[in-house]
Amino acid sequence: MTQTTFHSRAGTGSLALSAGDVIFTDSDGTQAVFSGSGTAWQLSKLTYPGEAPIIVSYTVDGSGKPVTTYTRGSAALSVTFHGAASTDKIEKVSGGGESIFYGYATVTYGQDTDAVLQTVLMPNRATVDSNDSIDITYEYLASVRGGVLNKVKRAGVTLSEWGWGNSGGAYRVTSIDEPMLDQPLTCSYSREVIGTPPNDFAQVTTEVAGQSSPSNILATFQSRTAGRATQPQTRVSSVS
8 A cells, every 4th residue: 555645625634545446534534435547536435434434336327327326324325417427417316215306408699508407306395295296497598698597486486586687798687586585676787997007997886776666775885896807806885
């Protein structure tokens, strides 16, 4: 066995090569085993201190889709992927006799095509009927590059909705209606260029108000982006 010590995010860990496997042991005792060769390595076992190990296996279902299974004792959780690679989007998660299904839609903007989450079908644990399910649907505005989420529905009933508009060449949220809010909100934006190049910056002011009383401003935010900066700097001027 060969072993190398190095610093991980959690502290000091070590890498060891044993029987063809690469073993990472963190300072807290957590151990991850990777099996493979060359540039193709996969997690095969994960062990937390004081717990039984989780065995990770990789198979292909009848449709040729990759399946990753995590097993601890008699319990197992399987993840089926949407595409031909295990780095693709998740299609199904199964465990404990239940499954959650994920469906995707294609959104096209100009020459670009993206796959976005469209449906989630999961068991309804609020009922005793094992066949009862919850159907969540996501709707997007294809007119915006990459598609932006504007509605979430359950069984056809809208739960949350976001309005979008073009402000200064950028699409921004113009209205928000979610169950977690006391009331639906509207968002308005104004843009101002301050200073001269190369010391100029753009300042965007966002005002948030209730839809029932747009003149009653609930919060005001200001964000500034330096003309030569690579990272925006945001400052909240006031929140009421």
